[in-house]
Amino acid sequence: MKSTAQNNSSQEGQRVLPRHLGIIMDGNGRWAKKRGLPRSMGHRAGAANFKKIIRYCNSIGIECLTMYAFSTENWKRPKEEVGALMVLFKQYLKDALKEFLKENVQVRFIGDSSVFDEGLQTLIRKNEELGRTKNGMILNIAMNYGGRAEIVQAARSLAKQVQAGTRKPEEITEEALSQQLYTAGQPDLDLVIRPSGEYRISNFMLWQSAYAEYIVMDILWPDFTPENLEWALDEYANRNRRFGGV
Ligand code: IPE
Ligand code: IPE
Numbered sequence: 077m078k079s080t081a082q083n084n085s086s087q088e089g090q091r092v093l094p095r096h097l098g099i100i101m102d103g104n105g106r107w108a109k110k111r112g113l114p115r116s117m118g119h120r121a122g123a124a125n126f127k128k129i130i131r132y133c134n135s136i137g138i139e140c141l142t143m144y145a146f147s148t149e150n151w152k153r154p155k156e157e158v159g160a161l162m163v164l165f166k167q168y169l170k171d172a173l174k175e176f177l178k179e180n181v182q183v184r185f186i187g188d189s190s191v192f193d194e195g196l197q198t199l200i201r202k203n204e205e206l207g208r209t210k211n212g213m214i215l216n217i218a219m220n221y222g223g224r225a226e227i228v229q230a231a232r233s234l235a236k237q238v239q240a241g242t243r244k245p246e247e248i249t250e251e252a253l254s255q256q257l258y259t260a261g262q263p264d265l266d267l268v269i270r271p272s273g274e275y276r277i278s279n280f281m282l283w284q285s286a287y288a289e290y291i292v293m294d295i296l297w298p299d300f301t302p303e304n305l306e307w308a309l310d311e312y313a314n315r316n317r318r319f320g321g322v
């Protein structure tokens with residue numbers, strides 16, 4: 077029987093990159109605290125780094141990148157912090173994303189954007205429309221995203237199809253459910269990097285990360301550099317993925 081093991085180094089000895097990379101951008105608050113600054117300044121520094129790392133991923137040929145920017149649980153934070161994050165999102169959708177679009181990046185948003193204010197929703201829509209005309213790296217920006225909410229939403233739409241008689245219950249397969257997720261058509265996550273030293277998933281892409289490699293790094297997100305990313309990519313390339321096989 078064919079082995080399911082996947083050696084991450086290609087036969088030519090070239091390093092194999094993850095097709096789909098996810099980054100949990102964590103540690104902005106601690107970065108600010110260490111400097112005696114308000115948390116919002118940490119988010120500002122994190123947003124600047126977001127731009128730098130995305131550009132770097134695009135330059136090295138990552139096919140698909142998902143950046144976790146705001147979770148469905150982050151609304152629990154103080155009103156001022158959430159407000160500051162929304163202001164930052166607007167600024168970034170106006171400036172940085174224009175640049176990504178110039179670089180042929182397919183910008184997409186994953187998560188429930190219907191709760192954002194009208195201005196932010198318009199920016200999201202505009203960026204997505206422009207993103208659809210590109211064919212470079214796919215960039216999923218996860219905003220008001222939760223892995224559980226995503227699966228619930230997928231289950232609901234499958235249930236509606238069954239109710240309408242367009243799908244049989246036996247036709248609810250892993251493939252069918254995958255096709256209802258925000259990431260339909262994209263490869264599953266190969267690698268998830270979490271800076272800030274926290275060993276947890278925090279509701280990030282629960283379905284898509286079933287066999288993803290995890291790398292936790294003891295660096296706060298605003299300090300995370302392309303060199304740190306290179307280190308993680310080397311580590312990934314040296315891992316032996318078995319997918320349950322031998
Ligand atoms: C991540 O940094 C940014 C968001 C969740 C929006 P944090 O704000 O969680 O930073 P820490 O974890 O408190 O340091
Ligand atoms: C995860 O970070 C969410 C994002 C980075 C957007 P959190 O800081 O919200 O996660 P917890 O609370 O430490 O698990």
Ligand code: MG
Nearest residue numbers: 102103104105
């Ligand atoms: Mg955090």
